[in-house]
Amino acid sequence: MSEQQYKMIHCWINGCERSAMIDVRASLTDMLRNDYRLTSVKKGCEVGECGACNVIIDGECFNSCIYLAVWAEGKHITTLEGLMGPNGELSDIQQAFVDETAIQCGFCSPGFILTAEEILERGKIYTDDELRKLLSGHLCRCTGYENILRAVKKTMYARNGKKMPKEQ
Amino acid sequence: MYDIKALYEAKSVEDAVRLLTDHPDAQIIAGGSDVLVQIRSGKRAGKELVSIYGLDEMRGVKMEEDGTIRIGSLTSFSHITQDPLIQKHINVLGEAVDMVGGPQIRAIGTIGGNTCNGVTSADSASTLFALDAIIEITGPNGVRTEPISSFYLSAGKVDLAHNEVQTAILIPKKSYSGYKGHYIKYGMRNAMEIATTGCSVNVRLSGDKKTIKDVRIAYGVAGPIPMRAHTAEKAAAGQPVCAETVDRFAAAVLEDVKPRDSWRAAKDFRLHLCTTMAKRALIEAIKKCGGEVL
Numbered sequence: 001m002s003e004q005q006y007k008m009i010h011c012w013i014n015g016c017e018r019s020a021m022i023d024v025r026a027s028l029t030d031m032l033r034n035d036y037r038l039t040s041v042k043k044g045c046e047v048g049e050c051g052a053c054n055v056i057i058d059g060e061c062f063n064s065c066i067y068l069a070v071w072a073e074g075k076h077i078t079t080l081e082g083l084m085g086p087n088g089e090l091s092d093i094q095q096a097f098v099d100e101t102a103i104q105c106g107f108c109s110p111g112f113i114l115t116a117e118e119i120l121e122r123g124k125i126y127t128d129d130e131l132r133k134l135l136s137g138h139l140c141r142c143t144g145y146e147n148i149l150r151a152v153k154k155t156m157y158a159r160n161g162k163k164m165p166k167e168q
Numbered sequence: 169m170y171d172i173k174a175l176y177e178a179k180s181v182e183d184a185v186r187l188l189t190d191h192p193d194a195q196i197i198a199g200g201s202d203v204l205v206q207i208r209s210g211k212r213a214g215k216e217l218v219s220i221y222g223l224d225e226m227r228g229v230k231m232e233e234d235g236t237i238r239i240g241s242l243t244s245f246s247h248i249t250q251d252p253l254i255q256k257h258i259n260v261l262g263e264a265v266d267m268v269g270g271p272q273i274r275a276i277g278t279i280g281g282n283t284c285n286g287v288t289s290a291d292s293a294s295t296l297f298a299l300d301a302i303i304e305i306t307g308p309n310g311v312r313t314e315p316i317s318s319f320y321l322s323a324g325k326v327d328l329a330h331n332e333v334q335t336a337i338l339i340p341k342k343s344y345s346g347y348k349g350h351y352i353k354y355g356m357r358n359a360m361e362i363a364t365t366g367c368s369v370n371v372r373l374s375g376d377k378k379t380i381k382d383v384r385i386a387y388g389v390a391g392p393i394p395m396r397a398h399t400a401e402k403a404a405a406g407q408p409v410c411a412e413t414v415d416r417f418a419a420a421v422l423e424d425v426k427p428r429d430s431w432r433a434a435k436d437f438r439l440h441l442c443t444t445m446a447k448r449a450l451i452e453a454i455k456k457c458g459g460e461v462l
């Protein structure tokens with residue numbers, strides 16, 4: 001690279017208005033981790049396969065590793081840190097991951113939880129098959145997925161004020 | 169950090185055309201789910217990029233006055249699937265692009281990118297072939313259109329000059345009105361998968377649902393580029409809706425398709441898939457039209 005190229009990027013991160021000079025070669029993962037120290041955004045594959053870097057942008061989930069940081073201009077971004085309460089309390093979906101042992105090493109958890117949050121925000125009840133498809137953009141090498149599915153399902157029923165049907 | 173030499177962000181379509189003209193070595197980037205991955209792997213490393221991702225004028229689905237459905241090339245797969253116009257008139261396209269990659273890939277991936285990279289396995293491509301889609305291209309001399317069948321030139325190559333931008337995909341009313349379609353993707357797993365073979369069928373029945381008035385079938389990965397199976401279409405047009413017609417239709421696709429051996433699947437297996445998918449997709453499309461194969 002002959003000359004470094006920077007750009008002022010202005011956006012909202014976890015509800016706060018932020019701006020910083022960003023290297024145009026940065027991915028959104030690079031920006032969130034290096035410039036804002038949001039280390040819940042993990043670097044797994046860095047080619048859009050594993051979902052570890054997943055964040056919510058304007059209500060939709062994106063793999064931040066294959067998203068240029070400059071594209072974040074004007075966008076509202078949520079990372080896992082944004083789900084936390086003012087005193088560091090866990091949100092319902094995070095607590096469900098703990099309760100259902102949906103976390104082992106935890107590397108996939110931030111990404112999974114944000115996809116779960118996007119699903120839960122829609123306020124709909126999905127079947128197991130639909131949930132599996134909606135969660136299919138994440139790899140977990142530890143849990144075997146069943147506990148993750150159960151955590152999402154449990155929170156989905158709780159948020160909708162419905163009783164979760166007995167598992168067969 | 170990506171290994172990018174320089175990044176130019178287009179402010180409008182005209183600006184993109186100008187930037188591409190001024191930078192003959194630059195690579196255009198839309199959603200980046202192919203381009204950024206190729207930069208990471210080294211294949212396109214160290215290049216200049218012209219980003220069109222910020223051009224909202226190229227997003228969204230609209231119905232034009234003559235009934236043509238206009239899909240902006242930057243519309244993401246997930247937005248196509250959720251779009252009310254798509255759901256009402258060409259639901260098969262929404263279903264097909266809902267099988268691309270996984271949810272986050274469908275949020276960033278664009279239908280324009282899916283067609284411009286010229287690969288035969290693109291989940292949108294076979295359905296667009298089966299819909300006789302028209303590609304709208306904007307270049308230094310203005311706008312031109314091209315039927316999708318002549319837009320694809322050879323594996324990985326489409327009819328797009330360096331300083332041209334694909335701006336929209338148009339579905340004429342006569343291609344969808346009265347038709348229902350079905351897409352089948354065969355892959356080794358249910359998500360984050362590239363199609364071993366994909367098959368898309370559109371069919372229109374007579375008023376009494378007893379005769380096939382017209383049928384269009386297209387494949388991905390049945391040849392170097394997506395393709396139609398015209399022999400099969402002719403074999404079924406005007407024929408009664410029955411199991412025999414469906415069988416004849418499915419057998420006739422072998423006249424047209426020319427899949428090859430690859431590490432993903434053997435040629436013989438793909439040939440088997442082609443006939444089986446033709447049969448299943450036609451039966452489903454007929455059902456969606458309110459007909460029944462007895």
Ligand code: FES
Nearest residue numbers: 044045046051065
């Ligand atoms: S790190 Fe982004 S998808 Fe794997």
Ligand code: FES
Nearest residue numbers: 104105140141142
């Ligand atoms: S908990 Fe270890 S990868 Fe999912």
